[in-house]
Amino acid sequence: MATGTEPRPSTTGGVREGNRAAIDAPHLRIDRWWLAPAATAAGLLAFIVYSTWRAFSNADYYAAPYVSPFYSPCLADNCRDMAGGPNWDLFGSWWGISPAIIVLIFPLSFRLTCYYYRKAYYRGFWASPPACAVAEPHKSYSGETRFPLILQNIHRYTFYVALLVAGVLTYDTVLSFRDEHHHWGHMGLGTIVFLVNIVLIWAYTFSCHSCRHIVGGRLRHFSKHPVRYRMWGWVGKLNARHMQLAWASLISVAVADFYVFLLASGAFSDPRLF
Template identity: 65%
Template sequence: MASTDAGVTGPTRASIDDKTLRTDRWWIYPLTTFVVFTAFVVYATIRAFMGRDYYAAPYLSPFYSPCLGDCVEGASDFGQPFGWFPLSAALIILIFPLGFRLTCYYYRKAYYRAFWLSPPACAVAEPHKGYSGETRFPLILQNIHRWFWYTAVLVALVLSFDTVLAFRNEDKEWGHMGLGTLLMLVNIVFIWLYTLSCHSCRHIVGGRLRHFSKHPVRYRMWTWVSRLNTRHAAYAWISLFSVAIVDFYVYLLATGTIDDVRFF
């Protein structure tokens, strides 16, 4: 229910002039989240609009996968139906993984506290005078998270395909293993862990069931996803870093800054 008289001066708040009685460094968590998220957004935005240095055979940056626009030779494995698109090819696909993360339950808590200070920490009053929850635009759009989950699964499947292709060399011969292959392999593992540990995934596999005993397969899946869900926040952070690391490594290779470390 929306409230028009909330915040520090609301009638349900204690009559304390101080912002909080906490003496610990409660501000470290929201500040760290703010800095890290901002850094990632800036980096991802720059890379998405660059439109170059995203492919170094056999590695394709996850920011540009699948590459459906006017892509460099070898980067497009699913055709180029948006070859007419005048901007970077990354902007065609990034809306889906980005939308999935922005509407994620964990990320909501993180950026609500770090960017909107709603509230910044436990027992720390928020500065807002009113609160309407996620019942109005634009926050009501958070409720389409489940639909973004379906697109996130498709993107994860494509990234899995890219990881398999990373075991080929420049001549498309199997048997290649480089540092880029290893980084992409680690990244896709955490991408799947983050995607499958999602609260929406948990509801999809086990929601709306009145009797688990009558659905043993879905119950087992629900139990497995529930266990993953306890570490959803960790997978969210790790996959955020792994995606950026893979993209940066591909960028260094594509620009000729470094050479790929080959294992065999």
């Protein structure tokens, strides 16, 4: 008879501990459980390859009035070579490589530590675990308590960085309503691309779990904070679509960059709507 004082069994060996059920099969799932992590890995790998190419290309990232979201804000001195493209020049001429290397650090810090993206690349690339009810191949599990994964805890702070990034991209979207002569009233196909992208960027940012906690966390009584409760409800609805918004915004930012690349490389001219 159990007395309630027995020591808890060790779980350092994960599912391979001796106190686990003795089942010969590695798992009992009979569906195509591997499709989801394989598709996730393929999608993320495609974005990694594309963004790496564009980040190091250091060319074709400005076509008036559009600037690629991979290069905005352009912080390096060599941005002046891009046909009068925008330049904040916070870095001097000593910065000789692509200015996108500076820019992409900030949105990547937010996305790489995002709760959904952690699940996505943990499962897709590290098989940790590959799927529900499927044992991971690792013999032990330390979670996010050791370096480098302990750095995932900075996510709550990178949320504020993401707000700045979204603000800059919003500014770029507003400028997309100007023509190449800086006259307002322009609207091209690129303007639509930028509008869709910034809406998805903001929706993904606000759907973040950190945002939900900031809005409605650490409250004992929602009834005493009706405004924050209502905002918490709105963020909660977005949070329920966090996965879809994460993918949609990832695709939209790549599409916006590729559209600018096509214009800047002379593939075609931006169709003007009015």
